[in-house]
Every structure is written in C-alpha cells, then in structure tokens.
Amino acid sequence: MEITLLIRILSSVLANSSPLVIAAMGETISERAGVINLSLDGSIMLSAMSGFAVAYLTGNVVLGFLAAMMVGALMALVIAFASITLHQDQVAVGFVLTLLGAELANFLGEPFVRRPGPRVPYMPIPLLRDIPVVGEIFFRQDILVYASIVLIVVVWFWIFKTQAGLRLRGVGERPEAAFARGVSVNRLRYLYTVVGGALVGIAGAAYSLSVKLGWSEGHTLGNGWIALAIVIFGGWHPFRVAFGAYLFGVLISLGGILQRSIPGVPTQVFQAAPFALMILVLLFVSGGALERLLSLFPPRMRRVVGDALRVAPPSALARPFVTE
Amino acid sequence: MKVELRGIKKCFGSVRANDGVSLTVEAGSIQGLLGENGAGKTTLMKVLSGFVSPEGGRILLDGKEALFSSPAQAIEKGIGMLHQDPLDFPPLKVLDNFLFGRDSGFLLKRALARKELLELSERFGFTLDPEAYVNTLTVGERQQLEIVRLLSLGVEVLIFDEPTTGISTPQKATLFATLRRLAKEEGKSVIFVSHKLEEVLELCSGVTVLRRGKVAGEIAMPCTSEELVRLMFGQVITTHVAEEVSLGEPVLELRVWGVHTYRLDLSPVSLQVRAGEVIGLAGLEGSGQRLLLRACAGLIKPSRGSLFLRGEDMSGKSYQKFLDAGVAYLPAGRLEEGLIPGLNLAEHFVLARREKAPFFINWALARGDAGRKIEEFNIIGSPSTLVEGLSGGNQQRALLALLPDSLRLLLLEHPTRGLDVESALWVWDRLLERREEGTAILFTSTDLDEILERSDRISVFSGGKMLEILDASQTDVEQLGYLIGGNRG
Amino acid sequence: MTYSQRLVNLLLGLAPVALALMLSTLVLIAAGAPPLEAYKHLLQGASESPAKIADVLVVWVPLALCSAGLLFTFTAGLWNIGVEGQIIFGVIFATWVARNLYLPATLLIPLMIVGGMIGGALWGLLAGTLKVYGGVHEIFAGLGLNFIAITTNIWLIAKPWRPDLGATMQGTDPFPAAAWLPRLAGLRLSPVSLLLATMALVVVFFILRGTLWGLQLKAIGKNARSAYLLGIATNRHVLLSFALCGALAGVAGVVQVSGVWGRNIPQISGGIGYLSLLVAMLSGFRALGVAPVALFFAALGVGAARLHLRMQLDPSLAGVLGAGLVLSVLLVAGLRTRLLISREG
Amino acid sequence: AGPATPAATPTTPPAPTPAPEEFLFGIILVGPKDDHGWSEAHHVAAEYAMERVPGSDFVVYESLIPGGEVTLEQVADDMVAQGAKLILTTSDAFEEDTIGVAEKYPEIVFINVSGDDVLTGEAPSNEGNFMGQMEYMKGVAGCTAALMTDSGTIAYLGPLINDETRRLASAAYLGARYCYEHYRGLDPADLRFIVTWIGFWFHLPGVTLDPTVVANGFFDEGADVIISGIDTTEGLVVAKQRADEGARAFAVPYDYIGACDEAPDICLGVPYFNWGPAYLSTVQAVIDGTWKQSWDWNGPDWSDINNLDTSHAGFLFGDGLPDAQRAQGQEYISGLASGDIKLFVGPLNYQDGTTYLADGEVATDEQIWYLKQLLEGMEGPSE
Numbered sequence A: 001m002e003i004t005l006l007i008r009i010l011s012s013v014l015a016n017s018s019p020l021v022i023a024a025m026g027e028t029i030s031e032r033a034g035v036i037n038l039s040l041d042g043s044i045m046l047s048a049m050s051g052f053a054v055a056y057l058t059g060n061v062v063l064g065f066l067a068a069m070m071v072g073a074l075m076a077l078v079i080a081f082a083s084i085t086l087h088q089d090q091v092a093v094g095f096v097l098t099l100l101g102a103e104l105a106n107f108l109g110e111p112f113v114r115r116p117g118p119r120v121p122y123m124p125i126p127l128l129r130d131i132p133v134v135g136e137i138f139f140r141q142d143i144l145v146y147a148s149i150v151l152i153v154v155v156w157f158w159i160f161k162t163q164a165g166l167r168l169r170g171v172g173e174r175p176e177a178a179f180a181r182g183v184s185v186n187r188l189r190y191l192y193t194v195v196g197g198a199l200v201g202i203a204g205a206a207y208s209l210s211v212k213l214g215w216s217e218g219h220t221l222g223n224g225w226i227a228l229a230i231v232i233f234g235g236w237h238p239f240r241v242a243f244g245a246y247l248f249g250v251l252i253s254l255g256g257i258l259q260r261s262i263p264g265v266p267t268q269v270f271q272a273a274p275f276a277l278m279i280l281v282l283l284f285v286s287g288g289a290l291e292r293l294l295s296l297f298p299p300r301m302r303r304v305v306g307d308a309l310r311v312a313p314p315s316a317l318a319r320p321f322v323t324e
Numbered sequence B: 001m002k003v004e005l006r007g008i009k010k011c012f013g014s015v016r017a018n019d020g021v022s023l024t025v026e027a028g029s030i031q032g033l034l035g036e037n038g039a040g041k042t043t044l045m046k047v048l049s050g051f052v053s054p055e056g057g058r059i060l061l062d063g064k065e066a067l068f069s070s071p072a073q074a075i076e077k078g079i080g081m082l083h084q085d086p087l088d089f090p091p092l093k094v095l096d097n098f099l100f101g102r103d104s105g106f107l108l109k110r111a112l113a114r115k116e117l118l119e120l121s122e123r124f125g126f127t128l129d130p131e132a133y134v135n136t137l138t139v140g141e142r143q144q145l146e147i148v149r150l151l152s153l154g155v156e157v158l159i160f161d162e163p164t165t166g167i168s169t170p171q172k173a174t175l176f177a178t179l180r181r182l183a184k185e186e187g188k189s190v191i192f193v194s195h196k197l198e199e200v201l202e203l204c205s206g207v208t209v210l211r212r213g214k215v216a217g218e219i220a221m222p223c224t225s226e227e228l229v230r231l232m233f234g235q236v237i238t239t240h241v242a243e244e245v246s247l248g249e250p251v252l253e254l255r256v257w258g259v260h261t262y263r264l265d266l267s268p269v270s271l272q273v274r275a276g277e278v279i280g281l282a283g284l285e286g287s288g289q290r291l292l293l294r295a296c297a298g299l300i301k302p303s304r305g306s307l308f309l310r311g312e313d314m315s316g317k318s319y320q321k322f323l324d325a326g327v328a329y330l331p332a333g334r335l336e337e338g339l340i341p342g343l344n345l346a347e348h349f350v351l352a353r354r355e356k357a358p359f360f361i362n363w364a365l366a367r368g369d370a371g372r373k374i375e376e377f378n379i380i381g382s383p384s385t386l387v388e389g390l391s392g393g394n395q396q397r398a399l400l401a402l403l404p405d406s407l408r409l410l411l412l413e414h415p416t417r418g419l420d421v422e423s424a425l426w427v428w429d430r431l432l433e434r435r436e437e438g439t440a441i442l443f444t445s446t447d448l449d450e451i452l453e454r455s456d457r458i459s460v461f462s463g464g465k466m467l468e469i470l471d472a473s474q475t476d477v478e479q480l481g482y483l484i485g486g487n488r489g
Numbered sequence C: 001m002t003y004s005q006r007l008v009n010l011l012l013g014l015a016p017v018a019l020a021l022m023l024s025t026l027v028l029i030a031a032g033a034p035p036l037e038a039y040k041h042l043l044q045g046a047s048e049s050p051a052k053i054a055d056v057l058v059v060w061v062p063l064a065l066c067s068a069g070l071l072f073t074f075t076a077g078l079w080n081i082g083v084e085g086q087i088i089f090g091v092i093f094a095t096w097v098a099r100n101l102y103l104p105a106t107l108l109i110p111l112m113i114v115g116g117m118i119g120g121a122l123w124g125l126l127a128g129t130l131k132v133y134g135g136v137h138e139i140f141a142g143l144g145l146n147f148i149a150i151t152t153n154i155w156l157i158a159k160p161w162r163p164d165l166g167a168t169m170q171g172t173d174p175f176p177a178a179a180w181l182p183r184l185a186g187l188r189l190s191p192v193s194l195l196l197a198t199m200a201l202v203v204v205f206f207i208l209r210g211t212l213w214g215l216q217l218k219a220i221g222k223n224a225r226s227a228y229l230l231g232i233a234t235n236r237h238v239l240l241s242f243a244l245c246g247a248l249a250g251v252a253g254v255v256q257v258s259g260v261w262g263r264n265i266p267q268i269s270g271g272i273g274y275l276s277l278l279v280a281m282l283s284g285f286r287a288l289g290v291a292p293v294a295l296f297f298a299a300l301g302v303g304a305a306r307l308h309l310r311m312q313l314d315p316s317l318a319g320v321l322g323a324g325l326v327l328s329v330l331l332v333a334g335l336r337t338r339l340l341i342s343r344e345g
Numbered sequence D: 001a002g003p004a005t006p007a008a009t010p011t012t013p014p015a016p017t018p019a020p021e022e023f024l025f026g027i028i029l030v031g032p033k034d035d036h037g038w039s040e041a042h043h044v045a046a047e048y049a050m051e052r053v054p055g056s057d058f059v060v061y062e063s064l065i066p067g068g069e070v071t072l073e074q075v076a077d078d079m080v081a082q083g084a085k086l087i088l089t090t091s092d093a094f095e096e097d098t099i100g101v102a103e104k105y106p107e108i109v110f111i112n113v114s115g116d117d118v119l120t121g122e123a124p125s126n127e128g129n130f131m132g133q134m135e136y137m138k139g140v141a142g143c144t145a146a147l148m149t150d151s152g153t154i155a156y157l158g159p160l161i162n163d164e165t166r167r168l169a170s171a172a173y174l175g176a177r178y179c180y181e182h183y184r185g186l187d188p189a190d191l192r193f194i195v196t197w198i199g200f201w202f203h204l205p206g207v208t209l210d211p212t213v214v215a216n217g218f219f220d221e222g223a224d225v226i227i228s229g230i231d232t233t234e235g236l237v238v239a240k241q242r243a244d245e246g247a248r249a250f251a252v253p254y255d256y257i258g259a260c261d262e263a264p265d266i267c268l269g270v271p272y273f274n275w276g277p278a279y280l281s282t283v284q285a286v287i288d289g290t291w292k293q294s295w296d297w298n299g300p301d302w303s304d305i306n307n308l309d310t311s312h313a314g315f316l317f318g319d320g321l322p323d324a325q326r327a328q329g330q331e332y333i334s335g336l337a338s339g340d341i342k343l344f345v346g347p348l349n350y351q352d353g354t355t356y357l358a359d360g361e362v363a364t365d366e367q368i369w370y371l372k373q374l375l376e377g378m379e380g381p382s383e
C-alpha cells in the first residue's frame, strides 16, 4: 500500500511538474543567452488562457498549443525588443509585462471561464507501461509529460554538446568575444529569447490543456515566479533546474496529504509552503547562506562542496551588447 | 602575407584616433607599433582586425584591396588579433574556447579539436590543459591559447596588443621566442604593439611610431632608444627623481596576518610601513596584491593575525572605522568602484566629505566647494558635470580630489593605468606631496618600471604569497620579473 | 528649441498614451465591446459625482502612500515587490492595537498608525535582510513574503481573531468606534488619511531631494560599490529604505483597515502593492509625479467598477490600460534615446 | 456541448431610467456568474425571478473580491443610482459591508445570503438573511459516494474550516456511513473518509492549496469518489481526467444544478441550491410592500426535492450513478423525507473522542449549525 502510494505520487509529480519544467527550460535558454524574461508569470497566464480558448473554439489541442506558443513568443519578443534593441531595463519591462499578461488573460478569458474543453490525450506507452514501478511512474502519462522529459535532455544536449549551444553560452558569458568570433550576438539573443518564450507559452498551455484543465481567473498565478526561482536554484543547468522543478512538484503534491498527516500545524502553513520554499532555496544557493554553510565543512572539502553547490549566473546576464 | 595600411582615418567624437595612418608589414617579419597612451595604436589595430570600421583609407593584403566589416571576416582573410585583455570566455573550458568560432558542423567535435589543440601547443612548447577552465589560467596561458586558436584558423597576420603587461619574465621569454618562431619559421606577419622601448628594440625588425593619431616616424632596426623616445614624445622626457623623505613613525603594521577568500588565499605576512614610505606591490594580476590592499583598507576581514594602524589594533573593525582612522583606498575601475555614474561632481564632493554634515544639504555651498576643488585639481568640467562625461584622466583627477585632506595610509591600485606619461607624472606629483605630509603609500602596478622608480621598498607577490621585500635601489626589472614568475633566481 | 523639435517632443510625450489607448481599444474590440462606450463609462464612473470623486481619493490615499515609500527603495536601486505584504503587516499590527488597547480615539488612532508603521517596517526589513545578508534577490524575497503575509493574516482571522458569532473567514469583528478614522459626512473618505498621504509625499520629496541621506541613497542606487567605498554604510541604508517603505505601506494598511473597512479582512491589501509599483515607475520615481499618476490609477480602478456593472466587462480592463501605459512609456523612452543617438551618430 | 460564442455582450440591457412600473434589483456575486457553482446558482435564480415578475429586471456585479479596489459600497451606490430597489449580496464575506450599505440606504431592501446578522441582531431593519438547507443533500451526496466506492476511500474537497463547512462535510460522512452499512452491507468502520481543506471557497493562487492538485492527490491516495465542498468544479474535472485515463473515478460536485454537465458520465449527482423561489418571493414581497425582515433557513420540499418552484435545496442524480444504485439513493432520500432516517443521530463522537450525541439522541438545529469538530471516523483537520 505504502509503495503504491509512493509510485502514484511520483507519477503525479512528474505530470504536475511538467509545465514548470518546460517553462524553466525556456527561461534557462533565454537567460543563458543573457536575457532575463521576468514576465514568466504573466506569459504563462496569458498563454494558458489563449491556448485553452483556441483549443476550445476549434476543438483542436494542437492549435491551442500553437496559439499559446505564439503568445509566449510574442511576450518574449517585446522583452527582446525593449532590452536588446532599446536598452531598457529588463526587470522593469518584464515586471510590467507580468502584470499586463495577467490582466489581459483575465479580461479576454472571461468567456472561457470553467468551460469543459479538450485536453491532451492520455497516452500510456504499450509494453513499457507494464514494467513494474518504472513503467507506472514514467510510461503512463500524456504526451506532454514525455515531451517535457525529452526537452530536459534536448536542452542539455543543445547547450553542452552542439556548436550552436557553445555559441549560446558564449553570447551570455562574453558577448564581445562571441562577436569577435563571428557570432551575431543580438540576433542570437533575439532568437533564444523568443524560443524560450515559445517554450514558456507551451508551459502555459500545458496547464490549461493537461495539468490544470480549463481556464479560470488567475488560473496559473504564482507558477511563473516559482519557475524563475527554479532557474536560479538550478544554476542554469538543465538537469539541476529539472531537479528543482520536481522538488517543488513533490512539495506541492504533498500539501493535501501533509495537512492530514501532521496534525496541529495550521493548514495555512501548507498553503504558503511553496513560496517559503522558494525563498529558502534561493537563500541556500546565494552567497551569504552558502558561505556560512560551507564554513561548517572541513577546509579541504569546502572547495569541492562549494563548486558543486555554488551557482553563477551567465556573466553578461541583463547586460546589453553594443558593437563599436 | 604582406600587410599595407594606407591613410587610415577614424574619429571618436572630436578625438581623431587615427588621422591618415599608413603602415606596412612584410611577411615573415615582426613590426613594432609604438606610441604613448592614446596615440591610436589600438584603434589602428582594431581597424586592421575588423573591430572598427575606418572612416577613410585602404587595407591591402599582398597588394590586393581587402574589405571586411567584422572580426570574423578579418580572420577569414587571415588576420587575427590578440587583445590586451584576452578576448576569450573565462567561465568556459580551454577546449571549448578553442572550438568557439570554428565551424565544426552541428555537433561539437571535441576529440578532433583536442588533438589539434595538443599538437599545436606542443609545437610551440605550451602546456595547455584542454579541460581546465580559462578563468584558472594566467594571462600568459590565455595568450598562448589565443595564439594556438588563431593559428588553427589559418591566420597569416597576428597582432599582439601590449602582450607583455600582466605576464612574468619567464612567460615573456617564452612569448618572445614564440613570436620569433612565428615570423621566422612559420612565415607569419607579426605586429607587436607596445609602449615599452626595450621590448621593441629587442624584438622587432622595424618600428612605426604613432603620435596623436599620426605616424611620427618609421625606423628600421637597429636604432637607439633615444631616437624612439624623441619620436614618441617629441622631446626627451626627464623623469622626476624622488626626493629623499625622512620616514616617520610606523603607520601600518601587519603581524602574521593572512587573508582567506574563495578564489585565493594570501599566506600570512608580517610587514611594517612607516609614515612617508612608498611600497610598490609587484606581481601578476591575481597574485594577492589586490587582496592585501583591500584587506588593509578594511574591506575584507583577515582570516588570521592582526593589523595595527599607528599602534591601534584594527582587527574586526569595520571599513568605516578604517576610513575614520585615515585610510583611503583607490581601486582601478574608476566608474565601477570609485565614481558614481549618474551623479555630478558637486554631489560626489558632498558624499565624500568625512566630517559630520548637516541633515539638509546646502547646495549653494556645496557647489562652491566643488568649484574650488575642480580648479585645484585641474579637472576639465564643472560642478554639474556628470562623472561619466569626464575623460579617463579627469576621472582619475576627480578621484584624487575626493580623497580627504589628511591621510595616514593611501592604498592605490594601478594609479596611472591608462594615463599617458604626462598625466601620470601629474598624478605622482600629487601623491608625493601627500608623502611629504607623512602619508604612507602602498600601490600596485603592472609596470615594473613604475614600481622601481616610485617605491622605497618593493614587495613581490606570486600565487598568493608575498615572496620578498626588496629595497628598490638594490634591485632591477630582471630580478623582479623572475620573482614574479615564481622563480627565485 | 525650434518649433519642429518642440512638436516632436510633444508627440513623443503623447505617444505612450496613444499606444496604451490603442492596445486597450484592440482588447475591447477583441472582447466584442464598443470601445467608446466603455471609455465613457470609465470616465463617468470615476467623476460624475462628488461621491465618486471621494471614492477615487479613497483609493488614491493608499496608492500614494505606497508609491511614496517605493521612492526610497527605487532610489536605492531596489525592486521592492513586497509592498503588498508590508501593507498586510501594517494591518495586522494595527488590528492588534485596535483589539487590545481600550483607549479613546485620540490615543488609539495614533497608536494604530505607529503600530502599522512598525508592522510594515518589520516586514520590509525582513525582505531587506534576506537581500543584504542572505543574498536573495529582493524580487523573490518580496514576492514570497507577500504570499506568506496573506496566509498569516488569513490564519489570524480564521483562528485567534475569529468573531464569536458568525462563521466564516470573512473577517474580524468590526473595530470599536474609537479605532475608526473620522469620515467626511456621507462619504467614505477620511480627511485624516488624505492628510497622511499628502504629508508622506511632501516628506519623501524633501528627504530625497534635499538631504544627505537622500543623496547617499541615490548614490547606492546608481553604484553601490562606489558608494560603499566612499564610506556610506550601504547595508544599513538599504535596510533603512526597506523599513521606511514598509512603514509607509503599513500606514496605507492602517488607512485601509481603520478608514475604509473598519475591521481586518483576508484580502485587505487588494493588489494596491503591485499597482503602486506601476505608479512609481510611471511617475519617473519622483514624488511630484506620484500624486497625479496615483490619481489616474485610482480613477481607473473606480471607473472600472462602473464598466463592469453597466457593460459586464471585467474590471481587469483597468489593469490592462494601466500596465499598457507603463509599457508604452518604457518603449517610447527607449525609442527616443535610440532616435537621438542615431541622429547624432 | 458545441462551442459557445465568446462574446461578452451585455446580458442585461442598460436601464438608465426605469419606467415607474419597472422593478430593478441587483445581485452582487463573489465569483463569476458562470462558475458552474455558487455564483451561477444565484445568477439563474435572478433570471428565474425576473422571468416570473413582469416588468422586473436585474443588474449583476460579478467577482467582487472583498478587500479589492472596488468595494461593495461602490457597487451598491451604482446599483441604487440605476434604480435598484432590492440588492442581494451573495456571500457571508459581504456581511459587514451589507450592514453598512443597508444603513446608508434605509429605503432599499438588502438580503445577505448565507449570513446571520438578523439572527445575531446586528442587521438594520431593511436587511434580511436567507440560506438554503444543504445538510440533507450533502447526506445524499455521501450516500451516492458510498454506493459507488470500490476502494472504500471517499475524499471530501473542503473549502475553509468553519462551522458551516464542518457540518456539511460531516453530513456527507454520515450519509456515506449509512448507505455503506445499510445498502452495501459493509462495515462502516472500514470506510475511509478523508478531508482536505484548500483554505477558501475557491482557488486563490498562492493563498489556498490548488484544488486540482489536491484532487489528484486524493486519487493517488486511493480514493475513487470525490465529494466537492468548494464553489468550483476542479474535483469533477480531475475525476473525469482520471476516468479518461482508465481509472475508476467519480465525483459529486456542489452548489449548482447544472454542475454535472461538465462531465456527466462520472458525475454521481449534485446537491444544489435552488435560490429561485426565495428570490421570487423576496422580489414579489418588496414590490408588494409586504417584505419583512427575517432569517430564513429554507429547506427542501420533501415531497419533491427537485421541484424548482418549491424546493430550496435539491439533489439531482448524475449519469454516473447506475440505475440500481440510483434506486437505493432514492430510497435513502425517501427515508430522510419521511423522517425514518435521521442524519445527525447518536451515538456520535467528535473527532477527539468526546461525545457529540448520545445514543439515540437527535441533533437540534443549533447543534447542527454550530458543529465544533469533525466527527469521529473522518480523517482531516477540524481546526
């Protein structure tokens, strides 16, 4: 019984975390290119709404995802234009877009509130689904969940194994040097910001068409911020970022069960837990807290442990690139 | 490949960085490019390597006109440049740096590249670890990586912009051997940019001297250094000879005092500095001098030992307490650490005042004070000029003007970096005035000549260790260079 | 300045407004609503009667207070997104005072204001401490603390402060009359709260413009490293700016709880914290700009209620207009510098 | 259902100056009017009243968040300005504000639905309260769940914790126990009844638990029926999703008669409020000038709980309930109607083991209304 419960919960976590994973991967590549897309929360919301609306009106999930992708990409394009071309503060533009996206979603989404609509089809994989434990956790999901897992590997492969990925890293670390080696820095930054935004859009539709079916006011609120924090926690490395997303998934999934199994704790504690955890993980990876933790280790281990835990953002993050 | 530049013109605003400059380099030779600060050397080389598009003039390669508008195109045409601060990716691995910019198809062909990298380094006697991160390499090793990388891209012309700043004497010897080999054995054209005469004399087969954006003259080797100086500055500069200053009470005393940071540990040192004394800190960047300065300023807490300022134990005191005790620290990056872009000069002077200020600012008074300082320090600007609008030299003057009047200990990082000879002289004059008032000075510089000339004593740093404290009159550039490289011979 | 230059400047000044109107008009058309009628209701809903204008001022007060506080943190270069939580902690402290101290209004109300300031300041300090000593970016610290503050307040309302009668989480019992801010006859507007907000704006204006502390804060905002080296205690200043912003947000909370609602309710901050960030941005981070911009946003919010009632349009249209306007301003400002550069270059 | 046109055209034509014979009333909703739950139930009741009283019309304000920028007072001001003579505020979260506006407009009648200010004596004379009696219908909901569970685990998706929600959850539990024992012949001690509270009547992101996640967690824990106690339909949506994936999953939504429409095949039925009759009688009484202040806890019409003209609360069976079980459910309803089956009857203990009702003791209205804890046998926090 206990083991079945565990398997089922892990399977749910995998599914529930898939939008977070997708959004965090999108953000990872745009930040790797040097652009912070702070609008995540609003982008996810607006694309969740648009994705659902289009799928609802056409009855076609794929069209819904396409629409959501376009919305996410468009939001990212605004950020790219404002920051790369106009040199405006990425945080300011991103923050305003966060609010704008949420308000637009609520306004335009009115007619679609709580309508039953189409969903991403469930697609257990024959044979594999019957492998004990592994099959139950990994291979009884919808196509989106498989896609999100593949995405992690693809992003990792792209960043670390391909020439284009090397360029991506270079553009975010030292755009001047990348330029000197024939890379059109700003064009690449546009590209990755928009592609990252498209992924964020897919994450939005993943909520409204798979994980949290339908649309309601503030349907996905807060998840974008968590995705942003996960990217930092993950040190801009796809595997660690994914680990962070699943960690949050576990906590969120357990909220209901914990409320019953830990008596005496106010239920509000579990309600606010994801955001408390968000602060805690950032506290953990950031300079101050980590140094204090490291000082507990014997000096010889400090360096090794520190290298493993310390995260450094791309050096040129949020810094515009101007050619002479 | 024979390189000819004809009548290159480039202006930055009202500054004519290059004003009709011509230059010829024969294949298989090393051509020196000499000039004082701001003469236009780097600009000319950036034009040749595609970073800057000229407003006039032509570039001929083996007699054929070449047109390119980006560094990548220049490399395709066979021209590569090594920048003063190597233009690489410190957070990436050596191998990835080597690969970056080579068209290797969709996937990174690491195995192939590693083989090529190792072969090329072996040919030149370099030891580069492909898996090391570039930010763990010395500047010399980063240069080697760039050389190897450019050669692998088939470059025929190599430009070195002040390659000897920041490397040790043994590394310099290796570099020079490499340059000779590149020219003689591999038949490359090498352009060597410097403002150090002796290097040019030692290495080059011909020298072009720039002054204020124009060619001041061209000389074939051999020649004398007097000729070169005359071409560079238009006159022979008499160097200021430091007056004998009688040293006073001990100002700063370090007792088995060490600093620990994530990147670097400074092993324990003991040192005593007396009022009016000037101590030069020599060493490659990142060897611990900067750490010593920042820790002496109270910005970093030492991990052990104690620090006394005029007999008072300052251990555990805050930076503010150090300021109150008459310590001042001037870092190298002026607009990053020192000045505040977005604020004007008057605001800077208000902020820098150490004595208790009234809660409300009297702006009329503040502007008056600022005006006086501006005059006193010859700053070209007004109280309402934003600091980012000042030129580099004037920013340095402003920083000096911001220092409090009476100081016990002055800690300086590269006080004359980026300044031309005349501005540098002015800066040192002001500093030496302080010294006569009894201020002790600790400074770092990458220019060993400056250290030798200005210091009473010199302490040499290497890899986080303070090796030795030498009497400035008992040593020379040669000895310092070897110590810096970690050799004691 | 030539005539044509002045014209260009005027057009550039109006461009953001036009852009924002264009965006919201498109949105209205997409929603199938007649835009002109919508704007008419928006305008009328905010201005047709003295009572409506008083309503606008009721919203203006907390907005102006929070935006004034944000000028401190923005000047220090900080994104204090946690205003919402700071309002709530002001409310929580003020609620405690109102429920536990049995004093006449002349004592109770000042004590509630002080309590609110302390509550807001502490919550602001927490975000500041996480930033300064924990290295957590203030955006994440503030946002997380907002959610934690809301749930804390909900717990307080549902548990320790639950009314004896009445069942749900609707709010605490109404405060005793002594804890209510006096109102203008027949209106929801309290002259005390108007005075508080105006005073806050004036004080913030003078602190940031004329004092050494204000200048030091500005220095930190422009370049914290240089400021530190000049001897400014950057950490202490940053913490103080968080505390001051929190204190003003706390006052906004007191105004809401004792001037508007008369009791503590779960969603008492009502998004004013986020809105005030837009107000501060749109005002160009100047105290003089905050007053009119906050008025504009307040009118938008109040007018939107009418829009909803008469045209069944979601009030989030006000948010679309407001955020759209700030975005347009950012874009036009960027375009303008670009234009200037390309003209010079 | 085919796609509806997403046009937000006004459902009520603007009525700037009502002619003298016209009667305008206003309703203020806490959620959107098409939430398939609490707010929609009120909206259809307003339409019901409007259709039956010639010359009457209503205006509606949706999604009024208590504490938001827009206050209830502002909305009421506007409705009064439009000529509304009766205003219904449809959440007890509006209690205090309703008193405020009722005092401000003594000539207008205000109804605060589900509040108890009349009972406590706080309400001015122009304010009334009414509420539908939902407890018995929740009992039926619990009964259908017990009839259908295979795993023996029933989950209750609770909103926030208070007297009302505790008694509704407990009523569902009692119904489930009864039917588990009497119709299925199983030991009620083996029945698992788990309750998770999300923290509010509907999902407030970042503030409440996400009901979608909680509902998924229920199924992971082995539940196969979810009884929803919240205003929105996440429980039904997740059950449908699980059923589509081949799992055994059912749901009982809440509040609104049409709630099953979203996923009829897995819907066992819905306990719903039928506010129409109360709205109609109130509108009529105000028009006639006969309206008097009262606190009404309106019960079902036991002769036909689904008579929309007489019954204030009902239970509509869903397509998910097979005929055999439907018959048993019907039998249970008849038992309740005749009084043969008592819902709250001893012996019953509180969750902490203390006695709630002695053996054979039947709970009074007051004992039901102010239920201090969940009952023994239910898993989940009481506070």
Ligand SMILES: Nc1ncnc2c1ncn2[C@@H]1O[C@H](COP(=O)(O)OP(=O)(O)OP(=O)(O)O)[C@@H](O)[C@H]1O
Binding pocket: A324, B012, B013, B015, B016, B017, B035, B036, B037, B038, B039, B040, B041, B042, B043, B044, B195, B418
């Ligand atoms: N990007 C730029 N913008 C504005 N002015 C510039 C720029 N680059 C160079 N200059 C100016 O052009 C002049 C020539 O600069 P350049 O860097 O070519 O000198 P240099 O001879 O290399 O000097 P150094 O020995 O200090 O490196 C200087 O006055 C410099 O300030």
Ligand SMILES: Nc1ncnc2c1ncn2[C@@H]1O[C@H](COP(=O)(O)OP(=O)(O)OP(=O)(O)O)[C@@H](O)[C@H]1O
Binding pocket: B299, B300, B318, C224, C225, C226, C228, C229, C232, C233, C234, C235, C236
């Ligand atoms: N530019 C800088 N360079 C180095 N360290 C800095 C700089 N700016 C801030 N710090 C760090 O900030 C810390 C103290 O800041 P500050 O003196 O402004 O605050 P404080 O309130 O006095 O802090 P404390 O309570 O720790 O004494 C020091 O530990 C210092 O290392």
Ligand SMILES: [Mg+2]
Binding pocket: B041, B042, B043, B161
């Ligand atoms: Mg140069």
Ligand SMILES: [Mg+2]
Binding pocket: B318, B319, B320, C233
């Ligand atoms: Mg201090």
